[in-house]
Amino acid sequence: MASDSAIQTLLGLHRFGFGPRGDMPSVESADPRGLFLADLEKPPLLNDPALLGSAEAARAVETAKESRPLRRQRVPAVDRSAMPGPMQAENSSEPERTPEVAKRQRAPAPVKRMELFTLESQARFDKALSVDVGLTERLVWFWSNHFCVSAAKGLVRPYCGPLEREAIRPNVLGRFKDMLLAVESHPAMLIYLDNARSIGPNSPAGRNRSRGLNENLAREILELHTLGVRTVYTQADVTNFAKVITGWGMMPARQDSELGGEFYFNDRMHEPGPQTVLAKTYPDKGVEQGKDVLSDLARHPATARHIASKLAMHFVSDHPPEALVESLAKRFLETDGDLKEVTKTMLAAQESWDAPRTKIKRPSEWIIGCLRAGGVQSADLKTMGLSLTALGEPLWRPSSPKGFSDDSATWIDGIAQRVDIASRLSRGLPVEPPMAFDRVLGPLASEDTRRAIARAADRSQAMALLMMAPEFQRR
Amino acid sequence: MTIDLHATSRRQLLFASGVMFAWAHMPKLARAEGRDPRLLVIVLRGALDGLAAVPPVGDPDWVRLRGDSALRLDGPTPALSLDNTFALNPAMPNLHRLYKSGEATILHAVSTPYRERSHFDGQDVLESGLPKPGAVDSGWLNRALSSLVPGDSVRRSQSGLAVGPVAPLVVRGSAPIMSWTPRRPANNEDTVMRLLELYRHTDPALAKVLEERLGLAAIAGAGPAVVSMDNKERDIGAAARVRAFFAQSAGSAAKFLARADGPRVGALSFDGWDTHANEGAMNGRLALLLGALDGAIATVKTESGEAWKETVVAIITEFGRTARVNGTEGTDHGTGTIAVLAGGALKGGRVISDWPGLADQMLYEQRDLKPTQDLRAALKGLLKDHLRVPDAALEASIFPGSKDVRPLEGLVG
Numbered sequence: 001m002a003s004d005s006a007i008q009t010l011l012g013l014h015r016f017g018f019g020p021r022g023d024m025p026s027v028e029s030a031d032p033r034g035l036f037l038a039d040l041e042k043p044p045l046l047n048d049p050a051l052l053g054s055a056e057a058a059r060a061v062e063t064a065k066e067s068r069p070l071r072r073q074r075v076p077a078v079d080r081s082a083m084p085g086p087m088q089a090e091n092s093s094e095p096e097r098t099p100e101v102a103k104r105q106r107a108p109a110p111v112k113r114m115e116l117f118t119l120e121s122q123a124r125f126d127k128a129l130s131v132d133v134g135l136t137e138r139l140v141w142f143w144s145n146h147f148c149v150s151a152a153k154g155l156v157r158p159y160c161g162p163l164e165r166e167a168i169r170p171n172v173l174g175r176f177k178d179m180l181l182a183v184e185s186h187p188a189m190l191i192y193l194d195n196a197r198s199i200g201p202n203s204p205a206g207r208n209r210s211r212g213l214n215e216n217l218a219r220e221i222l223e224l225h226t227l228g229v230r231t232v233y234t235q236a237d238v239t240n241f242a243k244v245i246t247g248w249g250m251m252p253a254r255q256d257s258e259l260g261g262e263f264y265f266n267d268r269m270h271e272p273g274p275q276t277v278l279a280k281t282y283p284d285k286g287v288e289q290g291k292d293v294l295s296d297l298a299r300h301p302a303t304a305r306h307i308a309s310k311l312a313m314h315f316v317s318d319h320p321p322e323a324l325v326e327s328l329a330k331r332f333l334e335t336d337g338d339l340k341e342v343t344k345t346m347l348a349a350q351e352s353w354d355a356p357r358t359k360i361k362r363p364s365e366w367i368i369g370c371l372r373a374g375g376v377q378s379a380d381l382k383t384m385g386l387s388l389t390a391l392g393e394p395l396w397r398p399s400s401p402k403g404f405s406d407d408s409a410t411w412i413d414g415i416a417q418r419v420d421i422a423s424r425l426s427r428g429l430p431v432e433p434p435m436a437f438d439r440v441l442g443p444l445a446s447e448d449t450r451r452a453i454a455r456a457a458d459r460s461q462a463m464a465l466l467m468m469a470p471e472f473q474r475r
Numbered sequence: 476m477t478i479d480l481h482a483t484s485r486r487q488l489l490f491a492s493g494v495m496f497a498w499a500h501m502p503k504l505a506r507a508e509g510r511d512p513r514l515l516v517i518v519l520r521g522a523l524d525g526l527a528a529v530p531p532v533g534d535p536d537w538v539r540l541r542g543d544s545a546l547r548l549d550g551p552t553p554a555l556s557l558d559n560t561f562a563l564n565p566a567m568p569n570l571h572r573l574y575k576s577g578e579a580t581i582l583h584a585v586s587t588p589y590r591e592r593s594h595f596d597g598q599d600v601l602e603s604g605l606p607k608p609g610a611v612d613s614g615w616l617n618r619a620l621s622s623l624v625p626g627d628s629v630r631r632s633q634s635g636l637a638v639g640p641v642a643p644l645v646v647r648g649s650a651p652i653m654s655w656t657p658r659r660p661a662n663n664e665d666t667v668m669r670l671l672e673l674y675r676h677t678d679p680a681l682a683k684v685l686e687e688r689l690g691l692a693a694i695a696g697a698g699p700a701v702v703s704m705d706n707k708e709r710d711i712g713a714a715a716r717v718r719a720f721f722a723q724s725a726g727s728a729a730k731f732l733a734r735a736d737g738p739r740v741g742a743l744s745f746d747g748w749d750t751h752a753n754e755g756a757m758n759g760r761l762a763l764l765l766g767a768l769d770g771a772i773a774t775v776k777t778e779s780g781e782a783w784k785e786t787v788v789a790i791i792t793e794f795g796r797t798a799r800v801n802g803t804e805g806t807d808h809g810t811g812t813i814a815v816l817a818g819g820a821l822k823g824g825r826v827i828s829d830w831p832g833l834a835d836q837m838l839y840e841q842r843d844l845k846p847t848q849d850l851r852a853a854l855k856g857l858l859k860d861h862l863r864v865p866d867a868a869l870e871a872s873i874f875p876g877s878k879d880v881r882p883l884e885g886l887v888g
């Protein structure tokens with residue numbers, strides 16, 4: 001008989017991680033909670049020297065598009081204090097810039113958008129395959145979906161990976177405020193939700209031209225990123241907040257060989273004057289006005305509640321216990337949005353462990369789980385791409401800024417498609433099915449499941465049945 | 476809300492008699508006497524700009540509001556005239572033809588009861604049929620299916636159909652739904668059989684999904700409409716891909732609905748209508764999307780064959796967009812918009828609208844086309860007159876809280 005702690009460990013690996021690896025000895029722990037708490041001490045950064053920063057990527061794409069050399073011209077005065085650097089978490093451990101890196105940043109070799117996307121996807125999938133416990137990596141995926149952008153908008157494509165590495169990863173165990181500031185000032189988001197082209201009607205640029213305000217980003221920050229829909233804001237708050245963040249954009253990549261592709265606050269596009277958002281008036285301090293609003297949004301009780309409920313839904317249950325959501329929201333407010341503390345509270349709560357294992361894994365999490373179970377070290381991008389598209393969750397390509405849905409009802413219809421995919425993924429895996437079964441499902445599996453897998457016609461079918469077992473589909 | 480559930484579905488009968496995949500091979504049921512109506516709902520996600528799709532060319536304020544991006548009858552890309560007030564976006568010649576032959580109806584200045592501007596809440600209200608957004612797990616089309624008595628041709632065909640990897644909320648609920656995504660054939664029947672056996676013992680919800688899907692696969696394999704286009708597809712450009720995707724989704728839905736023993740109601744959704752920047756109503760993105768939608772409507776007609784004359788396609792969206800163009804040649808979230816009905820069962824050739832006008836003081840909250848008719852009136856009218864859903868169910872379970880919204884009569888016939 002399996003010990004209680006072995007069962008809890010397995011349950012935790014499926015619920016809070018990407019599932020156990022079938023080719024590695026079972027993770028042993030007398031203290032399952034401690035195992036996951038320890039995972040929170042590992043910084044979830046992804047330092048792959050092959051990956052470019054967002055601005056480098058933008059310039060590299062630009063050089064690939066045009067053979068003409070980069071030149072400096074018509075560069076508006078740059079407010080360096082407005083760069084995203086200071087907006088990052090203070091403790092974000094930026095890798096040291098080696099001379100080589102610094103050189104490449106000045107003159108990036110030409111790269112096509114698609115190549116960058118390929119490198120980024122590979123790094124992301126392989127990271128999820130290599131982690132042992134996987135909780136922090138799941139947090140990265142959670143937040144990346146919360147603050148999603150879409151590669152369907154071509155200009156966003158080279159930034160999808162960098163957004164996650166630069167704005168999400170350094171902050172998933174830091175403060176929500178820092179992540180919020182880093183994301184909303186990231187070129188990926190500013191382009192995706194059209195803010196880079198939004199112009200204050202009374203700004204110098206607005207007065208000279210027929211172009212003007214676009215409220216897309218402001219609305220989605222309030223509705224999706226912070227307070228949550230139907231909470232405390234009005235249409236006037238949306239419009240005023242949109243004015244506050246006019247001027248938040250990026251330096252065009254081709255315009256500046258050093259700063260092209262970086263966040264850039266363009267004072268000439270910024271709506272002058274004070275603005276009132278949620279009954280508080282913010283004096284016009286240029287880019288600081290927007291930072292002030294974001295800081296207040298980040299610590300609003302509605303935001304705490306929104307984030308708490310999304311986290312509990314993602315990890316625990318489509319209908320999480322109210323007590324759990326309450327305690328997460330409370331911790332969020334007590335700690336000024338310290339996401340590590342909020343995660344610890346989730347792990348400490350008995351409800352997080354006791355909830356029945358009924359939630360269907362999201363397609364991407366399920367596929368990574370399949371590959372881990374099958375002992376795969378590196379993902380085949382073509383298979384990943386086809387499979388995720390077939391299941392309705394193409395990487396970094398949600399159909400709306402709300403991101404991919406998180407409830408079982410959305411994904412259960414894809415079960416039939418998953419059979420086809422499992423049949424393909426299960427061929428030629430470097431694991432012995434009985435051993436993989438013990439490590440991946442073991443005591444979680446029903447007798448029916450155990451028997452079905454044991455009686456499979458061949459190894460490949462045994463692995464396909466394992467991947468399709470109810471206890472593997474649900475967490 | 477009470478929902479009328481008829482427990483004995485054909486799927487259960489099949490299991491009881493031990494026949495696993497016979498759904499598609501059942502002897503064709505004799506077509507019921509009289510009508511055998513079909514309803515396909517297409518949800519346009521992202522909020523369609525109704526003013527750009529069906530421009531009010533006869534409104535004196537139209538060109539003033541939209542400027543150069545206002546479609547006109549005499550513009551560089553002339554709109555297709557519908558009546559004295561309205562015209563159709565020129566990307567939709569098929570819909571125009573159907574309109575002229577009485578097989579299409581347009582509702583203008585229409586909206587759901589939702590008055591905020593969140594896509595996601597707006598879609599909840601649009602699809603759930605409830606007056607307010609919130610935690611909803613079933614759609615009005617599914618509940619309509621539940622309300623039909625067994626023996627009625629719509630109910631007898633027992634299931635709703637959903638096309639695409641994720642079933643739209645409008646068709647989700649307790650009435651059985653078959654969902655279909657075109658797929659490449661995989662040689663894994665034995666694995667599927669073993670899984671079905673396992674699921675039947677351990678996880679009935681998974682068993683249900685898998686089994687229903689298998690029944691559909693057999694039908695789709697029967698003809699050329701659902702063909703894999705993967706290799707050639709890559710070469711024909713993004714625009715053509717969108718067109719092909721729309722046509723394939725709608726075409727396979729039509730094909731299922733056209734079958735004598737197929738489902739009678741279905742739903743699918745198309746994304747991409749959230750045109751905040753560079754909307755392109757004449758030559759750009761929106762024109763492309765409308766063109767693809769137009770092609771999808773034409774494909775439904777072709778694939779329906781004889782069933783077209785008993786078909787209604789209802790094309791609906793969560794809300795409209797701002798009446799004025801925003802600062803980036805696009806439009807932001809608004810309120811009033813259009814709905815399009817197409818199908819041989821319609822008494823069409825009309826734009827139904829209590830036109831509020833576009834003068835500044837007539838705009839909703841000084842920014843949006845003011846909604847003057849409730850979309851639920853048309854949907855209730857269709858369910859009542861086309862599918863013969865009982866009045867009591869329309870108000871009690873399908874569109875709760877809609878007592879004051881009278882079904883719009885005379886849409887079909």
